[in-house]
Amino acid sequence: MTTSHDSRIPERPDPVRTHGLQAETAPGLQFASQLNGERRSNRIVAWLLLVAVLAPVLLIVLGWIGLF
Secondary structure (H helix, E strand, O other): OOOOOOOOOOOOOHHHHHOOOOOOOOHHHHHHHHOOOHHHHHOOOOHHHHHHHHHHHHHHHHHHHHHO
């Protein structure tokens, strides 16, 4: 007879509990975590935020290289 839980196999510890982590989202990431990829408007917002974050970095790099 086989049981669903073998008592010889130790249970895996919960990483949140063992490492003292909290299962919370950082305040700045709460907005991003609420975006739904199924909705077109949310995809547009996500792309605009990505461009807004990466554009300054791209301009700085192009300035260092001398292309901008």
